[in-house]
Amino acid sequence: MRFYKDKEKKKLEKVLCNCCGRELSMTGNFVSEGVLHVCKDWGFFSEKDLVRHEFDMCEQCYDKMVAEFQIPVTEREVLEV
Numbered sequence: 270m271r272f273y274k275d276k277e278k279k280k281l282e283k284v285l286c287n288c289c290g291r292e293l294s295m296t297g298n299f300v301s302e303g304v305l306h307v308c309k310d311w312g313f314f315s316e317k318d319l320v321r322h323e324f325d326m327c328e329q330c331y332d333k334m335v336a337e338f339q340i341p342v343t344e345r346e347v348l349e350v
């Protein structure tokens with residue numbers, strides 16, 4: 270969950286992992302550790318039509334979640350993020 274210092278949501282104040290509730294490390298306005306940010310607009314064929322779900326997850330919670338997958342995540346090397 271993201272909290273901002275300004276109404277324009279440009280200056281990040283803090284980020285909490287929605288799964289474990291831990292406050293993630295910040296350096297200035299940036300998260301300085303691994304984080305998964307999800308923003309999903311559910312569509313017509315879902316049961317949440319026109320609802321946006323948004324959350325953040327720390328890397329430890331992400332690792333626990335994907336460890337439960339029946340099919341592992343696809344992994345490949347990237348040159349930059």
Ligand SMILES: [Zn+2]
Pocket residue numbers: 286287288289290291326327328329330331
């Ligand atoms: Zn977490």
